[in-house]
Amino acid sequence: MLSKPDEQGKYGIYGGKFAPEVLMSALEELEEAFNSFSHDKSFKEELELLLRTYAGRPTSLYFAKNLSEAFGARIYLKREDLVHGGAHKLNNTLGQCLLAKHMGKRRIIAETGAGQHGVATAMAAAVLELECEVYMGTEDVERQKLNVFRMKLLGARVNPVDSGSKTLKDAINESMRDWVTNVENTYYLIGSVVGPHPYPLMVREFQRVIGKETKEQILNAEGRLPDTIIACVGGGSNAMGIFYDFLEDDEVELIGVEAAGKGLESGEHGASICAGTKGVLHGMYSKLLQDRHGQIKQSYSFAPGLDYPGVGPELAYLAESGRVKMVSATDEETLSAFEILSMSEGIIPALESAHAIHYAIEEAKRKAKERRNHLIVVNLSGRGDKDIFLVEKVLGDKCNVH
Amino acid sequence: MRIEEKFKELKERKEKALIGFVTAGYPSAEDTKEIANALIKGGIDILELGLPFSDPIADGVTIQRASESSLRAGMNPDLYFEVAARIKGAEKVCLTYYNLVLQRGLEEFVKDCESAGIKGLIVPDLPVEESKPLLKICEGYETDLIFLVAPTTTEPRMAKILDAASGFIYVVSLLGVTGAREKLSDSIRPHIRRIKEMELSMDRPVPLAVGFGISKPEHVRAVCEVADGAIVGSAFIKIIEEGLRSEDDMLRKIEEFARSLKKETKGA
Numbered sequence A: 001m002l003s004k005p006d007e008q009g010k011y012g013i014y015g016g017k018f019a020p021e022v023l024m025s026a027l028e029e030l031e032e033a034f035n036s037f038s039h040d041k042s043f044k045e046e047l048e049l050l051l052r053t054y055a056g057r058p059t060s061l062y063f064a065k066n067l068s069e070a071f072g073a074r075i076y077l078k079r080e081d082l083v084h085g086g087a088h089k090l091n092n093t094l095g096q097c098l099l100a101k102h103m104g105k106r107r108i109i110a111e112t113g114a115g116q117h118g119v120a121t122a123m124a125a126a127v128l129e130l131e132c133e134v135y136m137g138t139e140d141v142e143r144q145k146l147n148v149f150r151m152k153l154l155g156a157r158v159n160p161v162d163s164g165s166k167t168l169k170d171a172i173n174e175s176m177r178d179w180v181t182n183v184e185n186t187y188y189l190i191g192s193v194v195g196p197h198p199y200p201l202m203v204r205e206f207q208r209v210i211g212k213e214t215k216e217q218i219l220n221a222e223g224r225l226p227d228t229i230i231a232c233v234g235g236g237s238n239a240m241g242i243f244y245d246f247l248e249d250d251e252v253e254l255i256g257v258e259a260a261g262k263g264l265e266s267g268e269h270g271a272s273i274c275a276g277t278k279g280v281l282h283g284m285y286s287k288l289l290q291d292r293h294g295q296i297k298q299s300y301s302f303a304p305g306l307d308y309p310g311v312g313p314e315l316a317y318l319a320e321s322g323r324v325k326m327v328s329a330t331d332e333e334t335l336s337a338f339e340i341l342s343m344s345e346g347i348i349p350a351l352e353s354a355h356a357i358h359y360a361i362e363e364a365k366r367k368a369k370e371r372r373n374h375l376i377v378v379n380l381s382g383r384g385d386k387d388i389f390l391v392e393k394v395l396g397d398k399c400n401v402h
Numbered sequence B: 001m002r003i004e005e006k007f008k009e010l011k012e013r014k015e016k017a018l019i020g021f022v023t024a025g026y027p028s029a030e031d032t033k034e035i036a037n038a039l040i041k042g043g044i045d046i047l048e049l050g051l052p053f054s055d056p057i058a059d060g061v062t063i064q065r066a067s068e069s070s071l072r073a074g075m076n077p078d079l080y081f082e083v084a085a086r087i088k089g090a091e092k093v094c095l096t097y098y099n100l101v102l103q104r105g106l107e108e109f110v111k112d113c114e115s116a117g118i119k120g121l122i123v124p125d126l127p128v129e130e131s132k133p134l135l136k137i138c139e140g141y142e143t144d145l146i147f148l149v150a151p152t153t154t155e156p157r158m159a160k161i162l163d164a165a166s167g168f169i170y171v172v173s174l175l176g177v178t179g180a181r182e183k184l185s186d187s188i189r190p191h192i193r194r195i196k197e198m199e200l201s202m203d204r205p206v207p208l209a210v211g212f213g214i215s216k217p218e219h220v221r222a223v224c225e226v227a228d229g230a231i232v233g234s235a236f237i238k239i240i241e242e243g244l245r246s247e248d249d250m251l252r253k254i255e256e257f258a259r260s261l262k263k264e265t266k267g268a
Ligand SMILES: Cc1ncc(COP(=O)(O)O)c(C=O)c1O
Pocket: A087, A088, A113, A114, A115, A116, A117, A191, A192, A193, A232, A233, A234, A235, A236, A237, A238, A239, A304, A305, A306, A350, A352, A353, A381, A382, A383
């Protein structure tokens, strides 16, 4: 099955446009611009050139030999950690900044949680000579100082957001308020497959490059499609990006890993699909973490990029239809996978991506009993440099550093 | 009385509508009733009572703060309808975000509005495209679904909105979120003219009330020269905020401010 939004921007019951009236014509304009430019030859060439020469694409598909031997499956890593900036986020920000430029909008605003999307937006804006302002919850500004400094170095203005839970969801609220106010000259660059239509579609399209490359690379390396593809899920952009071109390959199992934080029972997690309910937030109908009245709950994960109480509508739809299987990993499980990958392969993963690594290890162990050569691809969505201070704090003396 | 009848009645008296907004439960559910009574004594015609949402994207800092504070103090939809039901003396409309309506159940929510005497429902994150299910339910009750029209609303969208609208049209005066402003937006007159022309051509004369940024008697006067009513929210919330910090008689201030605004709607 290939999923496609209907006229209203819906994937089944999910998605849509639940936005203030001020923004509705801007969303229509954006949809038109995206539809025309994404088929425009020179736009595509320009983006392709940037992705190749600036972002460093294609990223490699790396056979993780040591990890594979240790756990009994053939495990490949799609190395999005090697994209300029250290995460898959730049694929989307280059695409959208280029679109903004073609639309004649010179001011870019973005929200950020971990700071990865903020950094990627600042980079794309700098290279394409656009003005950039990033909204970030004060809690995250504190947690991710390094990225705040990077954004500033890249010429972006960082606007701290002190309302609500002071994290990603509030940064999105504040970005939408800015957009409502400055809609005539401002482009709102959303960092994941969330928000009102056409954002979920557009971000997925710009992230699809991950899956397209993966398909070609795995066929070259193994002569067949993988049995399982695993990606972590915050808003769902790296997952949708790698999954999309495999949706019609029914033999490929697609697995999304959400943040179980301190455990799903604890209530402190970011697992909107595994443990959430349906509702409307940030312009979309999707799965959310909320109380029975509809007030949005604070999410939790030690991986700031997964600390969001919602998820992309297309992924919610694919999960409900059964095409994508959703699971979750706790902080503790993730930390152990973080150490294992660092030690065994010399790759320090982002804490977000380490959720997917954890599940890949579990899957490998399970499958090792059933069959030989179970073929797994993990989307390694980012590198862990940004997380080392947090990990140091958590691991403390337990860390095996010599 | 249905909202459109209220506008008609005012028109016969050569008055325009003053619509006052406050966030229910700010600073507490008990205070809300007294604040509403002060507004009504001051002369507001319609009370717009906000049911707070955790993520109010259409609101500026003043209403955000009030919403957060109200939620912390325990406001929820059950309590909201109880409080609303006890307020008498003005027509009432509810302003909230769509998720709260969804989670209660559309029919349940509208039924509760009707039982509490709430005659209209404003949902700023529910555009006309997504409004069909709620609209259909509202039609079965004595409740109007009130739509917003923004300066950026295109003609085709405006036609769709007018087609669905009843009660009044909430004319968003500016590009931006709610919040008191020093100056009234210059574009209000042409904006209103555009809507009126569309109303005329469609033969759908729904009353127009202008909101966002209106904070002074002279704003109300200017708005009432071209529209059927003015909506004032953040300016009232600010008085409540200040009242919490000082020993001032906040209720008296609210009443007096409302009176000073209402005066400007007469004979316009
Ligand atoms: C490295 C990395 N992976 C994953 C995510 C989660 O986002 P998404 O689910 O949209 O890929 C983030 C978000 O900041 C991230 O930085």
